[in-house]
Amino acid sequence: MATIVVGVTGGVAAFKAPIVVRECQRAGHDVYVAATRASLDFVGRSTWEGITSRPVAVDIAGEGRAEHVELARVADLIIVVPATANSLARLAAGFADDMVSLTVLASDAPVVVAPAMHSNMWLAPATQANVQALRDRGFHVIEPASGALGSGDRGVGRLPEPEEIARVALGVLAARDQASNALAGRTVVVTAGGTREPVDPVRFLGNKSSGRQGLAIASAAARAGASVRVIAANIESALLATLPTAVQVTRVGSALQMREATIAQVADADALVMTAAVADFRPEAASESKIKKDLSNEEAPTIRLVRNPDILAEIGHSDQRPPLVVGFAAETGTDEEILAYGADKAARKGADFICLNRVGESVGFGDVPNDIRLLDARGNTAGRYVGSKDEVAAGLVGHMASFLDNLKR
Ligand code: C5P
DSSP states (O other), X not given: OOEEEEEEOSSGGGGGHHHHHHHXXXXXXXXXXXXXXXXXXXXXXXXXHHHHSSOOBOOOSTTHHHHHHHHHHHOSEEEEEEEOHHHHXXXXXXXXXXXXXXXXXXXXXXXXXXXXXXHHHHHSHHHHHHHHHHHXXXXXXXXXXXXXXXXXXXXXXXXXXXXXXHHHHHHHHHHHHHHXXXXXXXXXXXXXXXXXXXXXXXXXXXXXXXXXXXXXXXXXXXXXXXXXXXXXXXXXXHHHTTSOTTSEEEEEOSHHHHHHHHHHHHTTOSEEEEOOBOOSEEESSOOSSOOOOOTTOOOOOOOOEXXXXXXXXXXXXXXXXXXXXXXXXXXXXXXXXXXXXXXXXXXXXXXXXXXXXXXXXXXXXXXXXXXXXXXXXXXXXXXXXXXXXXXXXXXXXXXXXXXXXXXXX
8 A cells, every 4th residue: 555645736637636535545545635725626625535535635734845845855746637737837836835736745755746728728839848858857747639629618627537647647656666676685786977187287178068967867777676886987976965854875986986986886886887978098197286378388288098997897897796787878879880880899898788878969968858778788788768867767776676686596
């Protein structure tokens, strides 16, 4: 039995939300209702209290403050039904001044959102951008249906049937339960971010890697029950703060520091996932003092580079390698070309899998969806994950869990 919080916002489709609550109860779950004030004009307190036999959470002032944190904490799943255009905007922007948005913001449970509104509002670029932002963050936004709308018009924007909403939401819950123990008892080391190779005390050679994909994998592995260690190269503190608190973080700067930390951390690990962008070269010797520009001389200094060790290849080929080693490769080119590069890289580096990240016009950079193929050393495609970094991470973690389980047998 799971605890489900149904968040109701103020749209005419709110009359269907009690059926979603009923369906969740019929599946054996414990349901709480959080409602915005505006929604009470559509479905009142007494309906909710009658169905759930408990008070409906509406007020966030006074004692309610503790209540919202409590609801957020106990929730295994949150369903926002109906979600108005206004509430989508509020969820996307991270508002927390009504019980629904506040519970969503304070919880790390999966969130299913069922929008319902007039077609024009649904199709408005602002709404579509908000929906995309929520999806990128891992929210499950159900597409509204087409048909008669509350306004009397016809078009897209209708709330899907409540039984269908409940079915999708319970599916999300089941997938989470399945994943929640998949890596229990395992130790996973994830390298993330990008190394910086010192030139002098104030300068470095670096790269653009934010560390987001690595942190998403670390979080997904932790959610799947693994004990997770992250080796973080130059990742913003605000991003690191999004990791579950149980994840152990070692901060490093350069490739050599990353090598040392990674070798130390993988000794007793079940898996290593090298998402970090490690510089292939470093200045031969970092100057001890800031390199000055010599105004009398037009010439620029020459910085001699030397090769960095390939951490993945070193660990992948060592006797003490963890049972599962995963590397990342960002490639451009045709499908055929990138598959060949990926397979070659897996074999060369002694990795069990290479996550091949197709980079190009619209995939792979910043916050946009990723398209990742998992290739084994023989060049076979073992999985393909398209979507937000969280969705890709969940897919990869699922694959890692079954790989490790199969080794045991
Ligand atoms: O050869 P390439 O840089 O494309 O390989 C990428 C993979 O190798 C990534 O998993 C990266 O973390 C790892 N790598 C490494 N040490 C290096 C360079 C890359 O471990 N010096």
